[in-house]
Amino acid sequence: MLDGRKILVSLVFAAMAAVFAQSATNASGEAYFRANVKPVLENYCYNCHGPSKQKAGLRFDQGKSAFTGATPAVTPGDVEKSLMLSVISYEGRVKMPPKRRLDDEQIATLRKWIEDGAWWPKETP
Ligand code: HEC
Numbered sequence: 001m002l003d004g005r006k007i008l009v010s011l012v013f014a015a016m017a018a019v020f021a022q023s024a025t026n027a028s029g030e031a032y033f034r035a036n037v038k039p040v041l042e043n044y045c046y047n048c049h050g051p052s053k054q055k056a057g058l059r060f061d062q063g064k065s066a067f068t069g070a071t072p073a074v075t076p077g078d079v080e081k082s083l084m085l086s087v088i089s090y091e092g093r094v095k096m097p098p099k100r101r102l103d104d105e106q107i108a109t110l111r112k113w114i115e116d117g118a119w120w121p122k123e124t125p
Contacts, residue, residue: 043059
C-alpha cells in the first residue's frame with residue numbers, strides 16, 4: 001500500500017518530469033523558430049510588415065503586432081484561426097506575399113510553427 005511519503009515522492013517526480021518536458025519543448029520551439037520561421041518572415045514579409053513599413057498595420061518583427069489585434073495574424077496552436085496561414089495559402093482574397101506564393105515547404109514550416117504553439121522571443125514592451 002502507498003503511504004503518504006511514497007505519494008509525495010511520486011508527485012515530486014511527476015512535477016519534475018513535467019518541468020523538464022516543458023523546457024525541452026521551449027528549447028526546440030526556439031531553435032525551430034530561429035532556424036526556419038524567422039528567415040521566412042525576414043525574407044518574404046519584413047519588406048512590407050517590418051521595421052520600415054507596416055502594411056495593414058502589421059509587423060512580423062514584433063510579437064505584439066503579430067499576436068494581438070482584432071483579428072490576430074497568429075493564434076498559437078490554431079491554424080484555422082490564424083490569418084497568416086490563410087493568406088499564405090493563397091486561397092482567399094488576400095494573398096501574401098502578394099507577388100509570388102511561398103514554396104510548399106515554407107508554408108508547411110509556418111503551419112508547423114503555429115501548430116506547435118508559435119514560439120516567440122520574450123519582448124520587453
Ligand atoms: C509587397 C508587400 C507585402 C509583402 C511582401 C507581404 N505583405 Fe502582407 N500585406 C500587404 C498589404 C498591402 C496588405 C493589406 C492588403 C489587403 O488588406 O488587401 C497586407 C495584409 C496582410 C495581412 C492581413 C490580411 C487581412 O485580411 O487583414 C496579413 C496576415 C499579411 N499581410 C501577412 C503577410 C505575410 C505572412 C507575409 C510574408 C509571407 C506578407 N504578408 C508579405 C503587403 C505585403
